[in-house]
Amino acid sequence: DAMVIQNPRYQVTQFGKPVTLSCSQTLNHNVMYWYQQKSSQAPKLLFHYYDKDFNNEADTPDNFQSRRPNTSFCFLDIRSPGLGDAAMYLCATSRAYREVGYQPQHFGDGTRLSIL
Amino acid sequence: LAKTTQPISMDSYEGQEVNITCSHNNIATNDYITWYQQFPSQGPRFIIQGYKTKVTNEVASLFIPADRKSSTLSLPRVSLSDTAVYYCLVGDMVYNNDMRFGAGTRLTVKP
Numbered sequence: 583d584a585m586v587i588q589n590p591r592y593q594v595t596q597f598g599k600p601v602t603l604s605c606s607q608t609l610n611h612n613v614m615y616w617y618q619q620k621s622s623q624a625p626k627l628l629f630h631y632y633d634k635d636f637n638n639e640a641d642t643p644d645n646f647q648s649r650r651p652n653t654s655f656c657f658l659d660i661r662s663p664g665l666g667d668a669a670m671y672l673c674a675t676s677r678a679y680r681e682v683g684y685q686p687q688h689f690g691d692g693t694r695l696s697i698l
Numbered sequence: 699l700a701k702t703t704q705p706i707s708m709d710s711y712e713g714q715e716v717n718i719t720c721s722h723n724n725i726a727t728n729d730y731i732t733w734y735q736q737f738p739s740q741g742p743r744f745i746i747q748g749y750k751t752k753v754t755n756e757v758a759s760l761f762i763p764a765d766r767k768s769s770t771l772s773l774p775r776v777s778l779s780d781t782a783v784y785y786c787l788v789g790d791m792v793y794n795n796d797m798r799f800g801a802g803t804r805l806t807v808k809p
Contacts, residue, residue, distance in 0.1 A: 586741075624785065624799035624800060624801055624802050625742065625799045626799075627798055670739075672741050672742075673741075674741070674742075686732055686744040686747055687734075687742075687744065688744070689741025689742050689743070690741050691739070691740050691741050692739070692740070692741055694739075
């Protein structure tokens with residue numbers, strides 16, 4: 583089945599130690615998103631790629647970076663994780679065409695990041 | 699993006715119909731209304747999307763009045779497995795749509 587896969591499901595890192603979360607998709611969607619979701623809160627958009635174009639949310643800290651080497655993969659890099667960055671990180675994809683806009687998103691099941 | 703307002707929580711019983719209403723008073727002409735469902739430790743799942751009147755699929759119906767300032771997600775005959783958080787999103791399908799989630803409604807279905 584076509585899907586959005588996030589690895590690992592659980593990630594533990596140390597305070598200040600860089601960490602990378604990965605997302606892959608078999609849907610061949612041209613838009614990929616990263617969200618942060620803290621406990622009992624709604625997902626918060628960090629940034630998204632429309633094809634190769636990177637779109638950062640205004641309130642996303644500089645500590646968060648992203649890479650999309652090809653259509654299928656997208657990475658979230660946290661350069662110096664702080665305790666406040668402990669959260670579920672969700673990757674999503676959608677198909678977007680400039681003629682019809684964005685279509686509903688398909689989400690992975692997330693990576694839960696813990697900071698020691 | 700139009701701001702959305704939903705009840706924080708709702709309780710229901712198995713077999714009942716559940717209606718969750720979302721208010722979006724400043725919805726724009728190009729905005730669509732999309733609902734997602736999220737279970738604990740999972741990503742949100744698309745449920746239904748609509749622009750006006752009524753949309754129905756195999757799991758839910760979406761009712762949108764003529765002024766489009768609100769919408770109602772209807773779940774027929776809920777079961778315990780429908781216990782989840784339901785998010786209403788409103789966004790422009792052309793430039794920038796349902797990327798920003800509101801607070802959501804936590805639905806609890808009881809036996």
